[in-house]
Amino acid sequence: MIQPGNPHVTVPTARAHVARCLLPATRLPGLAMPGSGFLAGRPTRVYDVAMEAAYSPGEWVNFAIGLATASGALTGLVFVAVSLHAAGVLRSAFHRRRAESTFVILLGTLTASLLLLLPGQGRTAVAVEMLLVGAVLAYRTARTWPVLRTSLTREAAMSYMAGAIAHSLIVLGAIGLLARAGGGLYVIAAALILALVRALSDIWILFTGIEEAAVTDPPPR
Numbered sequence: 001m002i003q004p005g006n007p008h009v010t011v012p013t014a015r016a017h018v019a020r021c022l023l024p025a026t027r028l029p030g031l032a033m034p035g036s037g038f039l040a041g042r043p044t045r046v047y048d049v050a051m052e053a054a055y056s057p058g059e060w061v062n063f064a065i066g067l068a069t070a071s072g073a074l075t076g077l078v079f080v081a082v083s084l085h086a087a088g089v090l091r092s093a094f095h096r097r098r099a100e101s102t103f104v105i106l107l108g109t110l111t112a113s114l115l116l117l118l119p120g121q122g123r124t125a126v127a128v129e130m131l132l133v134g135a136v137l138a139y140r141t142a143r144t145w146p147v148l149r150t151s152l153t154r155e156a157a158m159s160y161m162a163g164a165i166a167h168s169l170i171v172l173g174a175i176g177l178l179a180r181a182g183g184g185l186y187v188i189a190a191a192l193i194l195a196l197v198r199a200l201s202d203i204w205i206l207f208t209g210i211e212e213a214a215v216t217d218p219p220p221r
Helices: 009-024 046-054 057-084 086-093 094-118 123-151 153-177 185-208
Strands: none
Touching: 009 057, 009 094, 046 057, 046 185, 057 086, 057 123, 057 185, 086 094, 094 123, 094 153, 123 153, 123 185
């Protein structure tokens, strides 16, 4: 207890006591230390806050909610688009794989966002979950290439590359989250958004008419 008039109690000690009383549960311990943060009149650096959030899954709840909502809605659109052009999808192995890949990408994105919403998870648990999701999507991308190259066009190649980059970044982000290096959840978030954009472009092709896409099956041999 601080005694008035005690010569051994310095101003920084009193300030630290006040900081501990006012900020008992801060996520950034530097804010509650004398001579740092807003207690010293200096705002905490944005970089420090960003690095703390990059490896704190609890900070990404709002992002996960928005991502789950978007991916869930787009998953429904895949079924609608395929229903409108069922004959074209069934007639072409390429378009069947496009529809399947789009569904898998959206399902993976939805799974990742829902896993991120699970309460009480630590950094290691989330990293392992994201690593598994990224590995499954990367495997699916590799399996798609043999079908894609039979009817390769510029649009199809760009869509494939976007998916491959996104899935690779999910794996790298998960490794970074596990090692607490390289951006962690920021890399995973960017990858999931890229995967969502890629899926949206494929859905647009399905909606605007598969017959109008500049991709045709190779002639039978």
